[in-house]
Amino acid sequence: MRKINYYLSSVMYSLVPNPIMRGYVNFRLNRLSTEQRQSLQHRLNYYHQVQSSFTTTASAKPVSEFRKNCGSTYYYDMLKVIKGFAPHFDFDFIHGDVTEVPSSPTFVKSRPIAGNNQNSILLKLNEIRHYRFVRDSLSFSEKSDQVVWRGSGFRPNRRLLLEHYFHHPRCNVGRTDTEDADQLHYVLPKMSIKDQLNYKFILSLEGKDVATNLKWIMSSNSLVMTPKLVYETWFMEGKLVPGVHYVELKDDFSDLIEKMDYYLAHPQEAEQIIANANLWVEQFKQRDQERLLSYLVAERYFDLSQLPQPKSAPVWPWLWNKTKPTPESVQ
Numbered sequence: 001m002r003k004i005n006y007y008l009s010s011v012m013y014s015l016v017p018n019p020i021m022r023g024y025v026n027f028r029l030n031r032l033s034t035e036q037r038q039s040l041q042h043r044l045n046y047y048h049q050v051q052s053s054f055t056t057t058a059s060a061k062p063v064s065e066f067r068k069n070c071g072s073t074y075y076y077d078m079l080k081v082i083k084g085f086a087p088h089f090d091f092d093f094i095h096g097d098v099t100e101v102p103s104s105p106t107f108v109k110s111r112p113i114a115g116n117n118q119n120s121i122l123l124k125l126n127e128i129r130h131y132r133f134v135r136d137s138l139s140f141s142e143k144s145d146q147v148v149w150r151g152s153g154f155r156p157n158r159r160l161l162l163e164h165y166f167h168h169p170r171c172n173v174g175r176t177d178t179e180d181a182d183q184l185h186y187v188l189p190k191m192s193i194k195d196q197l198n199y200k201f202i203l204s205l206e207g208k209d210v211a212t213n214l215k216w217i218m219s220s221n222s223l224v225m226t227p228k229l230v231y232e233t234w235f236m237e238g239k240l241v242p243g244v245h246y247v248e249l250k251d252d253f254s255d256l257i258e259k260m261d262y263y264l265a266h267p268q269e270a271e272q273i274i275a276n277a278n279l280w281v282e283q284f285k286q287r288d289q290e291r292l293l294s295y296l297v298a299e300r301y302f303d304l305s306q307l308p309q310p311k312s313a314p315v316w317p318w319l320w321n322k323t324k325p326t327p328e329s330v331q
Contacts, residue, residue, distance in 0.1 A: 028295060113231060227253070
């Protein structure tokens with residue numbers, strides 16, 4: 001039902017005339033008070049780190065020519081942001097699991113945490129898959145003392161985990177795919193989120209980019225355990241702190257049992273980390289604020305990108321997003 005509702009609402013959104021959406025977005029942005037903008041500024045600056053004018057690439061497309069040449073969820077999530085801006089505004093966009101920083105400011109879902117990543121402009125993309133939160137009816141103390149993980153085993157880190165802990169009596173870990181013939185003995189049936197919530201410890205392992213399950217685990221009463229995070233999305237994984245929001249493991253998982261023993265012996269510390277994780281998640285549940293932030297990210301992008309002025313004024317100026325500044329006017 002969640003997916004059905006998502007696609008129905010997305011299709012309906014796509015049918016709304018563009019001028020109406022531009023008027024709506026302008027209304028929402030112009031209505032923001034100074035205090036409201038200041039409260040969102042730290043996240044805006046994190047998602048869009050570029051502060052000076054820039055030029056889009058030769059492959060950039062104007063808003064009016066944005067078409068579905070990517071996955072449906074990427075298309076609809078992107079459309080919900082850019083449809084509210086002037087049709088002649090160009091932008092660069094890379095869909096999918098992005099693990100490298102583009103040469104020019106570009107809208108992406110994910111980026112590396114380390115290094116100079118300012119050209120990766122984050123938006124909340126593929127939301128239906130990544131932003132699933134749970135209501136956990138079990139407290140930490142009521143859960144099993146074991147650790148659980150299920151997922152595709154195609155990555156080296158996941159293969160390493162299975163080689164070391166598949167047969168461990170305190171670890172319920174297994175791969176759910178049959179891609180590698182040499183690892184078929186590590187294949188276990190898929191496990192629902194509800195069943196995984198019976199465990200005190202849940203592993204979150206990055207794949208091509210971020211781990212899909214990190215967000216729902218952090219909304220639960222289980223403790224997230226993960227090696228050092230390498231990639232980030234709109235969830236701002238790069239701002240999460242080990243020992244505050246999650247338990248960080250060594251890359252080879254050699255301290256997995258040791259960390260489990262520590263937090264079993266110090267449940268109050270585990271519950272404090274869980275409370276911090278739950279609090280972090282809350283900001284991403286504010287749908288109205290999330291949409292406004294997306295508009296602000298796009299607004300900054302279009303303000304700083306150097307685009308030609310429209311050839312003629314629109315029929316209804318109030319429906320037209322503000323014209324682009326010239327490079328000389330950008331402070």
